[in-house]
Amino acid sequence: MFVNTKLRTLICMSLVSTLAFCNDEDPIAYSFNLRPVVALSGGYASLNPGNSQLLPSVNQVPQNSHQAQGKNTGFVGGLLGVETLLPWSGPWPDYFIQTGIEYNYFGSVNATGYNTVSTSPSSLVVYHYAYSLQSQQVLASAKGFATYHKRFHPYVLVGLGAAFNQLGPYAITDEEPGALDLVSTTSNTNTTQFSYALAAGFDADVDNSWRVGCGYRYSNLGQARQGSGVIAVNNIQYPASFSVGASHAFANQFLVQVTYLPFD
Numbered sequence: 001m002f003v004n005t006k007l008r009t010l011i012c013m014s015l016v017s018t019l020a021f022c023n024d025e026d027p028i029a030y031s032f033n034l035r036p037v038v039a040l041s042g043g044y045a046s047l048n049p050g051n052s053q054l055l056p057s058v059n060q061v062p063q064n065s066h067q068a069q070g071k072n073t074g075f076v077g078g079l080l081g082v083e084t085l086l087p088w089s090g091p092w093p094d095y096f097i098q099t100g101i102e103y104n105y106f107g108s109v110n111a112t113g114y115n116t117v118s119t120s121p122s123s124l125v126v127y128h129y130a131y132s133l134q135s136q137q138v139l140a141s142a143k144g145f146a147t148y149h150k151r152f153h154p155y156v157l158v159g160l161g162a163a164f165n166q167l168g169p170y171a172i173t174d175e176e177p178g179a180l181d182l183v184s185t186t187s188n189t190n191t192t193q194f195s196y197a198l199a200a201g202f203d204a205d206v207d208n209s210w211r212v213g214c215g216y217r218y219s220n221l222g223q224a225r226q227g228s229g230v231i232a233v234n235n236i237q238y239p240a241s242f243s244v245g246a247s248h249a250f251a252n253q254f255l256v257q258v259t260y261l262p263f264d
Contacts, residue, residue, distance in 0.1 A: 035261050036096055039079040043255035047071050049111040049133050049224075049246040071109035075253060078103055079141070081263065086144075098143040102159065102220070108134040108168070108250060132168030133246060135221045137161065137195050141236035145203070153203040156217070165224035167245060191245075193222025203259065211259040221249040 049071065081100015111176015112130045139159035146154050167189040225245030 005089050011115050014087045027053050034082045034084050035263060036257060036263055037079065037081045037100060037104075037255055039081075040076075041104075041255050041257040042074065042076040043253060045073050045075045045106055045219075045251045045253045047073050047106055047109050047133070047135070047249070047251045049109065063256060066083050071111070073107035073254075074252070075104055077105065078253075079185075081141075093148050094162040096145050096147075098145070100141060102137075102139050104137040104139075106135045106137070106221075108132050111246065113196045126188050129170060131170045131226075133224055133249065134166045134168075134247065135224075135251075137197070137219060137221065138164075139195065139197055141197070142198050143199075150187070152202055153211075153213075155200070155213075157197065157199035157215075157217070159197040159199075161195055162194045163219075163221040163249075165191050165193060165221060165246070165249060166198045167191075169179070170226055191222075191224050193224075194218050195222055199255075201255070203257070209261050211261070213257045213259070215255055215257075217253040217255055219251045219253060221251065224249055232236050 079100045079102040081098055081102075083096060083098040086095040086097055110130055110132050112128070137163035139161035141157055143155050145156040148154060197217055197219045199215055199217035201213055203211045203213030203215075205211055223246060
């Protein structure tokens with residue numbers, strides 16, 4: 001994992017540096033006036049669905065579950081905003097800030113695991129389950145830049161907003177004939193959660209209107225939960241006060257970004 005991360009970083013830095021020096025002519029013009037910004041981003045995401053929950057126990061039927069972690073997927077995003085120099089910038093624009101509204105779409109991942117059901121010390125049944133998780137994110141973000149060698153801009157980003165998490169159908173496999181059948185309904189599978197993002201990276205000027213960059217980003221996506229479940233015994237369904245879902249979903253992202261500033 002460390003080698004892969006280091007390799008992605010080196011490739012990203014090489015690409016951005018090459019593009020920036022392709023047009024290393026006159027200094028880039030900056031202004032204290034607000035400039036509109038349009039940015040598109042995308043890349044790799046390791047989306048962790050978090051620990052699945054099946055709580056609480058019902059009628060002395062204890063429940064527990066586990067699931068795989070760190071699912072690989074991709075994401076795409078966009079930003080609309082404005083950019084301006086910060087007041088304490090000197091003759092050269094040492095510091096500037098970019099603010100706006102951004103949207104990010106994560107590819108769907110499958111969460112798998114198992115849960116156990118026991119009605120007595122001598123009775124234990126293991127069920128394997130699977131469901132899908134797909135997340136979208138809308139944030140108000142602020143991105144602060146410094147300037148290095150007039151053209152390179154390391155940055156940090158903070159974003160606050162909401163995540164929209166959708167859980168797919170809860171499916172059970174490897175059931176034992178005649179055993180308790182544990183099923184979760186698919187109602188209320190869309191949840192809206194508080195979300196935030198933290199990022200660091202660098203951009204490089206190509207010319208007065210274009211910038212390219214890369215970086216690392218952490219996105220907290222909150223919880224995702226399905227509706228109430230039922231327990232079926234002898235073909236009779238009994239309501240149960242448990243629910244299935246991700247207690248804490250988050251993503252580690254490696255991104256590339258292209259930024260367009262239409263007006264000088």
